Amino acid sequence: MDKSFRKYEKQKSILFPNDGQHFANKKANTVDVELVPKNRISISQLQIDKVHIGKFLLCRVITRCAKSTALAMVIEDPEGEAEFLALYNYIPVNKIPPKGLSVEQASRFLPISTVLAIQNPYYKVGQDAQTMLRSDNPNEIVIIKSNDKLLTQVKWKTNIELSKTSGIETSKVLSADDFRIRGNEYFGKKDFVSAFDEYSHGIKLDPQNVTLYANRSEVHFRLSQFKEALDDAETALKIDPKHLKAAIRKGKTLMHLKRYAESVNTFYTLLKDEVTREIDFGTKEWVHLGGPRLDHADYVSNAIEIKQVGEKGRGWVANNDIPQHTLLMVSKAFEIVFNQETRTCMNINFSTKIMNEATSTELLTSIVQKLRAEPTLAREIYDLYAGPESIHTASSEKISSKSMNVERIEKIIFYNAFQSEFFWKIFNQKTDHGCFGSGIWIKPSYLNHSCIDTNVHRIFLGDLMFVRAQRPIKKGEELILSYMDPVEPFEKRTKTLQQFGINCQCRLCKLGRAESNKVKQLRVKIQERFDSDTPLQFERVLLDSLIAELESIIEEFESLRPKNYDLDFSLMDVKYALSIAYHINGKFTKSITILEQLHHLAKKHNLFHISFRLSSLLAISYTLTAKVDKAKEFFKLALHEMIAPIIGNFDVSDSQIRSDVLLIAEKLNMPYINEAKLAGLMELI
Numbered sequence: 001m002d003k004s005f006r007k008y009e010k011q012k013s014i015l016f017p018n019d020g021q022h023f024a025n026k027k028a029n030t031v032d033v034e035l036v037p038k039n040r041i042s043i044s045q046l047q048i049d050k051v052h053i054g055k056f057l058l059c060r061v062i063t064r065c066a067k068s069t070a071l072a073m074v075i076e077d078p079e080g081e082a083e084f085l086a087l088y089n090y091i092p093v094n095k096i097p098p099k100g101l102s103v104e105q106a107s108r109f110l111p112i113s114t115v116l117a118i119q120n121p122y123y124k125v126g127q128d129a130q131t132m133l134r135s136d137n138p139n140e141i142v143i144i145k146s147n148d149k150l151l152t153q154v155k156w157k158t159n160i161e162l163s164k165t166s167g168i169e170t171s172k173v174l175s176a177d178d179f180r181i182r183g184n185e186y187f188g189k190k191d192f193v194s195a196f197d198e199y200s201h202g203i204k205l206d207p208q209n210v211t212l213y214a215n216r217s218e219v220h221f222r223l224s225q226f227k228e229a230l231d232d233a234e235t236a237l238k239i240d241p242k243h244l245k246a247a248i249r250k251g252k253t254l255m256h257l258k259r260y261a262e263s264v265n266t267f268y269t270l271l272k273d274e275v276t277r278e279i280d281f282g283t284k285e286w287v288h289l290g291g292p293r294l295d296h297a298d299y300v301s302n303a304i305e306i307k308q309v310g311e312k313g314r315g316w317v318a319n320n321d322i323p324q325h326t327l328l329m330v331s332k333a334f335e336i337v338f339n340q341e342t343r344t345c346m347n348i349n350f351s352t353k354i355m356n357e358a359t360s361t362e363l364l365t366s367i368v369q370k371l372r373a374e375p376t377l378a379r380e381i382y383d384l385y386a387g388p389e390s391i392h393t394a395s396s397e398k399i400s401s402k403s404m405n406v407e408r409i410e411k412i413i414f415y416n417a418f419q420s421e422f423f424w425k426i427f428n429q430k431t432d433h434g435c436f437g438s439g440i441w442i443k444p445s446y447l448n449h450s451c452i453d454t455n456v457h458r459i460f461l462g463d464l465m466f467v468r469a470q471r472p473i474k475k476g477e478e479l480i481l482s483y484m485d486p487v488e489p490f491e492k493r494t495k496t497l498q499q500f501g502i503n504c505q506c507r508l509c510k511l512g513r514a515e516s517n518k519v520k521q522l523r524v525k526i527q528e529r530f531d532s533d534t535p536l537q538f539e540r541v542l543l544d545s546l547i548a549e550l551e552s553i554i555e556e557f558e559s560l561r562p563k564n565y566d567l568d569f570s571l572m573d574v575k576y577a578l579s580i581a582y583h584i585n586g587k588f589t590k591s592i593t594i595l596e597q598l599h600h601l602a603k604k605h606n607l608f609h610i611s612f613r614l615s616s617l618l619a620i621s622y623t624l625t626a627k628v629d630k631a632k633e634f635f636k637l638a639l640h641e642m643i644a645p646i647i648g649n650f651d652v653s654d655s656q657i658r659s660d661v662l663l664i665a666e667k668l669n670m671p672y673i674n675e676a677k678l679a680g681l682m683e684l685i
């Protein structure tokens with residue numbers, strides 16, 4: 001049995017709790033460098049630990065590439081000096097097939113002999129005490145064509161065997177259809193970059209091949225290169241206006257480009273077509289089964305708007321009275337990286353010695369790549385809060401398609417990223433572990449924090465975040481979300497919130513600050529007991545001593561601090577454990593008394609994610625004590641507390657709704673649902 005709520009209930013804090021996430025990026029003011037000889041710098045002129053602003057390094061790739069966190073290779077400059085080069089954020093997660101990138105595959109990104117201009121080169125000593133060049137901003141890496149004026153005087157020194165650079169020399173003997181087949185094979189293995197190469201070679205041989213364009217459109221789509229996906233789909237449709245897959249890809253790509261009206265038109269035109277209507281699309285490519293990334297438009301209720309809210313900066317404010325459970329936002333992640341998509345668990349930045357969750361590193365790369373592909377999206381991300389020093393620069397900052405402020409994006413991730421989690425078994429997931437990820441959701445990023453007394457809550461489904469009113473909200477009230485679970489101890493909450501510049505003024509934090517040292521120490525002791533690796537002993541023989549220990553902790557704590565049921569979060573774990581111990585010991589009445597107390601607290605604070613579990617357990621406890629009416633009441637309550645935050649308010653006495661709700665509850669693995677079934681509670685409500 002899990003020892004505390006937290007095992008299940010933790011709605012992890014938004015944001016990443018590590019301090020100072022800023023990797024090795026020292027380039028606050030990168031500039032777009034004019035690639036003219038006077039700005040060129042050579043390797044021997046580079047200074048260690050310096051960003052050479054306004055300069056560029058002309059160089060040529062002379063080895064194959066390897067991809068770990070960065071894409072790494074050796075380059076030479078026209079003077080014949082060689083150096084290591086590490087390119088961060090160059091390859092996003094979705095360009096990497098599930099098995100990782102082989103040297104062969106990694107080298108396709110920058111084949112041997114590719115000539116580069118590295119703008120604003122940054123020279124440093126790497127973790128292995130070797131010097132190296134590092135770039136975090138892929139927009140600063142410019143590929144130079146062989147006929148570029150810059151190369152007229154250049155004679156490269158290293159003799160490299162070009163035949164080994166890639167596997168594409170066979171193109172002379174392959175037909176367009178061969179390339180299509182090879183592309184499809186790569187596509188099947190989710191190696192989209194290789195599939196792209198194959199289809200592109202095919203297109204060179206047969207520029208009118210509609211299938212190749214349609215297929216490449218899908219590859220672009222999978223790589224989140226929506227503009228290119230649209231171009232290819234449209235080219236395919238020019239060649240064959242009736243090409244069904246190309247039309248579908250056009251529709252869904254338009255949707256991802258947020259060109260919703262055109263997307264709808266495309267799909268309506270398809271629906272009007274008789275041939276299309278007769279085709280059974282199945283559900284494969286479509287919406288929910290395809291998760292966790294879902295095809296869905298953003299939605300924001302017109303009862304809310306963003307305003308200045310004093311020292312907190314901007315925030316969402318109700319411009320009308322809003323009933324409880326009203327849906328306020330459905331936000332699709334601007335970008336999200338799911339844990340199962342990352343190949344490494346942790347990533348250490350050796351320059352700062354800070355460990356980052358792999359997903360947050362990948363998130364930076366994915367956002368950088370997304371902005372490279374779609375520079376028009378830069379405004380909505382750059383407008384997000386990026387820390388106290390950059391607060392006033394956002395709107396005035398010039399955003400050109402070439403410039404990219406990686407450091408700013410890094411900070412934006414730090415201050416705005418949410419960690420999503422859901423355990424619903426609705427997608428065809430291979431694992432049962434649920435779905436966790438880190439992402440940026442633009443509109444919800446404007447919600448400010450309070451540990452308690454919040455009025456909105458969030459839930460995730462795939463890459464969608466749903467924000468609903470937790471309680472009725474009055475016109476003029478600011479919408480407040482909790483970044484952290486109030487069940488987390490005061491010290492931990494304070495430490496995390498401080499990193500984000502938040503000195504929380506909620507009642508719970510005020511109580512925490514006002515506590516005497518004795519109470520603080522006891523609270524820390526309780527915390528340690530519950531965080532320790534020693535599990536609570538729920539075995540029957542040890543139960544009595546466990547009960548005595550828990551009862552004495554509660555008594556001691558309550559003698560030091562007056563009973564404060566309204567804010568009694570510090571005792572939640574202890575009391576929950578005690579109720580379980582009583583339950584196992586057959587002392588149902590005692591167990592129920594505590595559970596009801598806890599339920600009251602959770603309900604009072606609209607902590608539905610806790611209260612529905614407590615009411616389910618109460619329903620079962622009442623069944624065991626033969627109090628059927630109470631069991632029924634709590635089971636109904638549990639259903640409402642669990643499902644209303646997801647689908648909105650409903651009346652469980654409506655039989656149609658009830659059956660839908662029970663179905664959802666089963667899908668979502670409602671706790672104790674099997675016990676409820678056995679006890680016949682389903683029929684009773």
Ligand SMILES: C[S@@+](CC[C@H](N)C(=O)[O-])C[C@H]1O[C@@H](n2cnc3c(N)ncnc32)[C@H](O)[C@@H]1O
Pocket residue numbers: 311312313314315384385415416445446447448449450500501502503504505
């Ligand atoms: C995700 S953003 C929220 C939107 C932000 N207020 C803005 O103007 O874009 C998080 C930042 O908002 C501010 N913030 C949020 N809640 C706050 C609070 N309770 N007190 C003070 N500042 C808060 C902090 O600067 C925090 O780092």
